[in-house]
Amino acid sequence: MRTTTGTKADAVSSILFIGPALLIYGLFTLFPALDTLRLSATDATGLNSQANFVGLANFGALAADATVGRVLLQTAQWLVLHVVLAGGAGLAFAVAIASLARTHVFFRTAFFLPHVVSLAVVGVIWAKIYDPYFGLLNGALDAFGLGMLKLGWLSDPALVIFSVNVASSWQGFGIYMLLFVAGLQNIDNSLYEAAEIDGAGVWQRFRHVTIPGLREVMTFVVSLALINGLKGFATIWVMTQGGPFYRSELLTTYIVKLAFQFQEQGRAAALCVVLCALAMAITVAFNRWRESLR
């Protein structure tokens, strides 16, 4: 009898504890996600109060939209660049500061600082750095007699995604660095000592001790970077608005344009569903691949 009462009390207290979080999750995550799914099957424009059910027509329209193909390709480019630049910088800086004894905290804080700056502000700052006439980058190249290396960082269609991604990765790498630093601290130091005794050089120690030791962290960082990459929006929006001539348009910027400039919210919701499906597919595929390597 006491046991039953205890179980009931446990259930009630569990519900009371979980309830608020569940309510917030349901209201602000689950409901908008389900509503987006509903919108994707309507002709909602944001202006018509009664959106009609159109089935899969929005997905058909997206398949016929030439911009979507280009945007998917550019989003893939953006994704790879984010993983390589932000994830790579995170790993490189983590390894570089790991061996520092007295200045470790200083550098860890300093390298993390860009992450606390808003992406919109980062966009404004880097747009000024890339300015072809007054910008810091081309100005510095000129000052060091390297004028021939001056490039149209935001005007060259072949370069624009890379340039904006550098800005975005500069803001984002700090969090990955912290994760790698935590991972490095968990690697048993005796493994390095043993490798050194066996005659392993710096590269071999990195290749055969550090990398395997960071396997779990790397999986997490790459998953996180893939999802963050897919969400890339603010720097593009502030720095190029998808230009020049659509060459930096991403899924996210196109969704915003469809929803709020074109007033095609049904189609925008359909593209959100595509983005969500892509995020899930990429994450699952990556994790399965990682599992297969074990």
Next chain:
Amino acid sequence: MLKFMTAARAAASGLLAAAMVLFLAEAAAAQTLRMWGPEQLNDPEIAKLWNEIKADFEKRNPGVTVQYMQPTGTISNGAVQAAIQSDAGPDVLLTNSGIGRVGVVANAKLVQPLGAAYEKRGWKDRLHPWLYAELKRQFDGEIYEFPDGLDVIGLWYHKDVMTQKGWQVPQTYAQLLALFDEARKAGLQPLVVGPRNNASGGHLFGNLMQVTAGRDKVGEVVAGKRPWTDPAIVASAQRVIDLVERGALAKDMVALDLDAAARLFFTKRAAFMFAGPWFTSNARRAGYDLDKAGFMPLPVDPGQGESLPTGGVGWSWMVSAKSKQTDLALRWIDYIVSQEVMVKRATHASNWMVFPQALPGLQPSTPILKTIFDSANKGVGYNPSVYIPGNVVEAYLQAITGLVGGQVNAKDAMAGIQVQAERAARP
């Protein structure tokens, strides 16, 4: 004594009842007019002006309180629509307009038709005749806005630089091209544009369309009655490419926004730039001496287009369809567009607006504004950015960056805009 007490109680009750009636009558008469805008209320000078206007209106309309709502956006980003659809939205709005934007809220029945008010209140006579004719043309004779300010975009130049170099103000497009060559030889950027994330590219292209195709053809194009692939419009696009190939316009300017382009102009590293009267505000912030600024419509070669600045309605008053105080909202517009208030606003130190009616004897704060105001009296061509729907604007501005950056040819660029124009025209 008892009689006196009874009488006093009766008198007190009577007074109380009278006070209650007065209070209730007052409460019933009290009205709050919620107004969306103006946008620049954070500027103390502008806030002072608008608070004076509000106080004057309230004085003339006892029992009325005007409440300004800080705009959270425009029709383009859906903020106006969201505000109107809410139950706490404005009665009257001052926001960015142009047929492209007004069409969005008019077609969604979010704003009230004002045609009857134009007739009843004589508003027609408070607009330039060409402007009234333009408004009547847009929605099959119905009007949904009262213009508050016009944009007048033309070519800005440095009068002092022209004098120093011994250059003459060009009278034809050919002379302008020759002057661009001279400017380049003198180490200046001949023409600067900042199309990266705003309408500066549209200012350039709108003016080129005006001088190449002429006002009527451009009007037909923005109204969807003539395709963007019309040879005259394709020729306008080709002129952008020609300017780049001639060295008058640098490819890397697609990386500039309006501020960056303006910096090149204000530091006199660039000779010409397309801008409107609002550019005086940028100039003051940059410490540029406006007495040395010149303004002219883009010139034409004989037998081509028309030399008119482009622009059209930039800001308008509209009445929310959800307002329960339509009459009060109309009274506010009546008041705000009266000559008295227009002159008060036009002569204010912060003003750079071109008003929608002729204001005789008006002395703008700078000579450049007088030049711009005078050019508006003669009428303006179309700045397509404010006349076309959102998806077409996007294709239009992207196409301009493609033309300047050498990524697309004239025909394909215009075909891309046409695809979006057809998409927008579908029900």
